[in-house]
Amino acid sequence: MKDIFDNTPIYKNELLKKYTYTKTGGPADYLALPETIEELCDCITYAKTKNIPYLVLGNASNLIVRDQGVEGLVILTTQQKQIHVKETRIVAQAGASLKAVCARACEYALSGLEFACGIPGSIGGAVYMNAGAYDGQIDEVFYSATVLTEKGTIETWTKEHMDFSYRHSILQERKAIVLEAEFQLTPGDSIKIQEKMDHLMELRCSKQPLEYPSCGSVFKRPKGHYTGALIQQAGLQGLKWGGAQISEKHAGFIVNIDHATGKDYEELIAHIQKVIDQKFGVRLEPEVRIIGRK
Known part of the structure; x- marks a missing residue:
């Protein structure tokens, strides 16, 4: 090959x-x-x-x-990272990082993506899962995406096509692949946009275990609850499982502290789900994707 x-x-x-x-x-x-x-x-x-x-x-x-x-x-897709601005919209290829797209938006004084400045993902993944943070979500600024369908055709899908909801888009069912996405932003002030992004990054650094490898937030937020609080109340925070650990800084994260394996992560996730279900009757649904041979 x-x-x-x-x-x-x-x-x-x-x-x-x-x-x-x-x-x-x-x-x-x-x-x-x-x-x-x-x-x-x-x-x-x-x-x-x-x-x-x-x-x-x-x-x-x-x-x-x-x-x-x-x-x-x-x-x-990490090599496909072109970004360009046309008036109040920003267009980015699927492999462009959210950080880079947010920086370009700030450079052009376009507001709306500040919430995403610290999300360590790519544009394709962000659209696929309707990524969000700090009360913002991709669907709020999404305009359209160029996608490769399962049938092999290249199409433009607008927001109405996407069936966005919390951490969900139609891409997950249709098995379509984002090639690039376009976002509708609002004219703003570069200094204020940068200040907001700096503030959100300070919050993220103070509350999240960015010093360790992790997959970010492991579980979707269950209705009426906060995942981290449930894990704390169950007495699980700090639990080590092989080389993986429920973060002592943020219980919603699992960090790799000592050469963790995929098995360590998967077993720890299953253990958390079992304990939370038994103690509180709440079924935690993973936000993280788990792939590969079983």
Whole structure:
């Protein structure tokens, strides 16, 4: 497969823990790093033609990869990171980081994305899961996305197509892939926008365990409850499971403190769910994606 695409780096049996934010994960049979949308589409077309399973990922920030790795072809979009501004809208390719897009919006005095400045994700992943923080969500500024459908067609989907809800979009059911997204922002003041982003980053640094590898917030917020508070009340905060630990700084995070494995993460998540269900009758639903061979 290495020789199929002249310009696309493809690696065999590449350990995904090199790329995930948790620093866990076994090998992908093949890993591709296409630099353009055309190369991405070529990779997918090739995989479909050869009946090879494929999976498209962003920067693997809200993801747990099992230790047995991933079958077939894993495609990372991190090389597709172009961003451009047109009047009050900002357009970014799927692999662009939220941090970079927020910085560009600030540079052009466009407000609306400040909430996302500290989310360690890519644009594609953010749209896919309707990412949010500090009372803001992607759907509030989303205008449209160029997507590659499961049938192989490239289409433009507007907000009405997306069926956004809390940590959800139609992409999760339709198996469509975001190629780029466009956001509608509001003219503002660059200094005030930067001040707000700085404030939110200070909050994030003070409350979240950014000094350790993690997958971010592990669970969706259950209706009527706060996940971190439930975990604290259950006496689980600080619990170690192999090399993973429920963060002592923020109970909604699981951090990699000592060469944790995907198994450590997955078992600890299951344990938390069991205890919270038994003690409070609340079923915690993971926000993080768990992928790979079982």
